[in-house]
Amino acid sequence: xxxxxxxxxxxxVIKTPGNVAVVFEQQKLxxxxxxxxxxxxxxYLRSKGVEDTLVPLFIERGLQMxxxxxxxxxxxxAYVPIDTDFPADRIDFILKDTKAALVVSSKLxxxxxxxxxxxxxxxxxxxxxxxxxxxxxxxxxxxx
Numbered sequence: 001x002x003x004x005x006x007x008x009x010x011x012x013v014i015k016t017p018g019n020v021a022v023v024f025e026q027q028k029l030x031x032x033x034x035x036x037x038x039x040x041x042x043x044y045l046r047s048k049g050v051e052d053t054l055v056p057l058f059i060e061r062g063l064q065m066x067x068x069x070x071x072x073x074x075x076x077x078a079y080v081p082i083d084t085d086f087p088a089d090r091i092d093f094i095l096k097d098t099k100a101a102l103v104v105s106s107k108l109x110x111x112x113x114x115x116x117x118x119x120x121x122x123x124x125x126x127x128x129x130x131x132x133x134x135x136x137x138x139x140x141x142x143x144x
Contacts, residue, residue: 041071051076
């Protein structure tokens with residue numbers, strides 16, 4: 001049986017939870033910290049109906065981007081990265097083209113979303129902690 005990226009990541013979390021997983025400038029996250037943050041986002045996204053869906057990711061480069069990418073995949077979605085420096089009409093086109101019900105962003109980046117974009121914005125910095133979480137059962141995404 002082939003393993004998904006999420007399967008391989010989860011195995012690494014078990015093997016080396018205290019090892020550094022990602023570094024951005026002077027910030028670091030261990031595998032355990034990255035996994036916890038990604039799981040929190042994944043549970044929240046699942047509660048919003050994300051599974052087998054495209055999820056636009058409109059966020060500046062940094063640790064939160066990695067958390068968001070992993071969280072979206074753990075929720076069973078596929079992230080669609082949108083550069084925060086794109087012109088407003090390009091951002092609006094991508095949001096409409098994905099037919100997404102929501103976009104994952106940050107407080108800083110979401111201020112750059114076009115006014116025309118009527119879409120629920122999930123602020124990654126405000127995702128609730130799901131310390132009582134159940135394990136996520138992630139199946140490979142099947143998009144048409």
